[in-house]
Amino acid sequence: CYQYPTPILPKSRYRYQMSAPIPDAQWCHPYTTTTAIWEMGHDNPTTGDNFGYVQWRKRNCVFL
Numbered sequence: 001c002y003q004y005p006t007p008i009l010p011k012s013r014y015r016y017q018m019s020a021p022i023p024d025a026q027w028c029h030p031y032t033t034t035t036a037i038w039e040m041g042h043d044n045p046t047t048g049d050n051f052g053y054v055q056w057r058k059r060n061c062v063f064l
Contacts, residue, residue, distance in 0.1 A: 013058045018042065020052030028056055 011031040018024040022042045029038065042051075 015056045015058075016053045017056065018051065019054050021047070021049035 015028040015030050017028045018039070024038065027038065029035070
């Protein structure tokens with residue numbers, strides 16, 4: 001479970017989830033996927049709300 005600095009971000013370890021203005025609690029989307037389908041209808045131009053995202057990092061730790 002040690003952290004090693006890497007010059008290239010491994011995109012398979014990170015996912016993101018929309019938290020505002022409409023929470024998307026059912027899905028965590030991987031990077032490099034299109035947002036046009038699942039972000040449809042979340043943007044309301046009259047309220048001017050900003051999008052908020054939660055980022056998740058996958059860690060594989062083995063305790064012996």
